Amino acid sequence: MLSRHLARRIASRSTPRVVRLSHSLPDFQLNSVNEQDVEHFSKILPKTSILSTLAPISTESSELEPYNTDWMNKYHGKSNTVMRPRTTQEVSEIVKWCHERRIGVVPQGGNTGLVGGGVPVRDEVVLNLGSMNKIRSFDPVSGILVADAGCILESLSEYLAPQNHIMPLDLGAKGSCHIGGNVATNAGGLRLLRYGSLHGSVLGLEVVLPDGTILDQLSVLRKDNTGYDLKQLFIGSEGTLGIITGVSILTAPAPNSSNNVILALPSFDNVKPLFKEAKRQLSEIMSAFEFIDRTAYDLAVKHGQGRALNEGDVEGAECFVLVETSGGNREHDEAKLNGLLESLLEADQPLINTGVLSQSPAQFSQLWAIREGITEAVSKEGKAYKYDISIPLGSFKEVVDTTREHLRSKGVLHDGAVKHVIGYGHVGDGNLHLNIVAEAYTQEIEDALEPFVYELVAKYKGSVSAEHGIGLMKTHALHYSKNATSIDLMRRIKSLFDPHGIMNPGKVLP
Template structure:
């Protein structure tokens, strides 16, 4: 039944060109002379190079050359860690002149191979640019260096009763510049919208070293093209973001969460609709976790939200959060919702547990946020963050599992598990295939299979992680030829020499 449905879907999708690895334009490698030049711009401790006369070894810069998943590996000889915008500008002027490829790098938590070189490009890591420039507690406008860690920004504004408009599992390592460069979504998007709405202004160093100062804190500005939008989600292919101005919302006075165990996936949609109706403006997150993802998170100690008897017979789970102004009022609404869900003729949920303390609140979130980490502890992950209609979440996971089974790849030595979880409120499913190792056989079984499947639902092959090196070749599955041509013209305009994060987002 599953395969019949898939076969008819696949017929509807035009054949596409596909290849696994991304390539990049011919560019110059960094030489010892270049490093000597960088030493005129930066202090010695901001330059990590394995080129002679340095006595550093490749292993000393491993952390910059390899991505978070251990899937993508660069071969750079040199990492620069500038402290201010002028230094970034001077470095870029030199790289532009010399045609040296450059990879901007934040916290290196990206999941599509965008933050590490394809070959030996120079890495510019923003970690030393970590100053908060200003915060206005009245408007909530925060201006910070691009290298500030997301969590440290949250801590900076917490005493003023403000929160960052985005939150993600990687918050302890990812940087605000990396967040903007990937247009990161995360757990608060349902409530506060995307960075295209909350970013007020950016300071960007362009590929030729020019500084584009667009770091405004005003909310309304209709003077011409809104250039900052081009850099949000450009994954470092148009310039290096060095400063970010972002609107931070007031902290909710009361936040509560509840975990729901559902007997059937088909109940997710009615539960979502009922929750929106009952909770309206206080609903701030609605996260879906399938049974296999839940068990995996529990197995790896990522929070324990429900008792064993509560999860018996549950096919999936929903983590729901409210953020409002008055605890009693919000809890009353949540209790009303739980009663409705449980008291229907055919109850939509098996059980629902309301957090009773800040510790329990955090533990429930840990369960959801910890899935990514659990997946990487379990094996090597093929990660697909896709936008598809909510009703198709389970079908896509089932079809992928079935497809791998048919290929003879669903066993402990190849693919161990196929799981699904994600941001229901945003129509974003994380489809994760957990394997014993990254192999070309599994890769070939998954791609273009997954991309074709997503296209058959008119979905997006990247809901939030971006294209990076992983999906640059597959952009056509979600964008028309006209749109891709326009993007190539924009890239050419900003970066005629093709030095900015080469081979990422757009195929060379």
């Protein structure tokens, strides 16, 4: 569903508005693509796989716009050449040429990233992996899947379903994001609580290094202690160390039974004890515990995400929690979930007002759609400043409220353009999505938000990026979560892999 929506969004982007960023654009000295370069690229790739405003291709610049514009319509590059290679060899040859000619390269997956990492800063070439979308192998016994990096996450899930397996990750952008993009951003999402991070489930990678060398580490082994685990460096490197072309990943057996329930809570203070109780009672079958504050819920409903709960169920609710269970025995799992609900409702001081339990696969999807649809609802409501932070669970509400009050004190709340300050996210992982929804992106709001939000995160010893990454948006804030020694080591690793600095320049490192 999302992929169709994205296609429409992209097609309708006609007059992108350039936003002034509070931090200046990164400075790098790289060459622009010229006609000789395009001539050379057209010997590596069929002309149909190249979009370029330069001869001999001469595409209309509007056709390049979707590749130059990020999902939030916040960051705009000026690339004149986009390539869609079909094989690892093609990627390698393009990158080798760019390395020799000192041309910047931006690896791009589904372009659903939320930190401006997948679009050029200036006129770097874009290498979009969308045409590398073949499944290379799947072993139904071990559950190990090997796929091209450009496979869309949802297509992989659809491929696995008849074979009784599921991907170990799931996110609202599944209809558009690529598995390569997921690995490059170390995407978290809705299943991390159960299946852990991609640092655990990715078993091997094939990567084209910034000089064009193909690093083949596409292992299908669960265990391999032969020195440094190089693939880990590429997981979460956001395209700054190389282009991921193939992914080997451990998928999970599909659960025989899945249930979900949305719980309406009278107070945020109840979230923590509720999480503790749900973990205690549901133990091994609890697979998601997601938090939605009241404003986020109201926005999701307003913009048609999922089906609204009954008036009576939401009355008096300050926030909501979506709990999912996945297990192997329907009767056992349902008994556990019903037991939890009964004990919550019958307690002397109930932690919840009500619980809405899905009764069919359609209702299961509708409840999930409320949570998954928040990002999209926010983008329909206005322009979002997105802070994806890790902080202690108990401080979620305080961070949202403090930010709202701060914006009020700066005179930018409501009358001054900020419409809503909302919080939602993966409570079970300590990950809050703090979104500030405004009429428009303005310097005044950005100045009010930064460094305020990052200093708030630092106060809680949190992370300025729980899962979306650093991209272009947060390079100036990296030091809030990484000390000088770590940043220095990151720089040395970057220059070891990419001495000419061509790979996704200006991203991640300040």
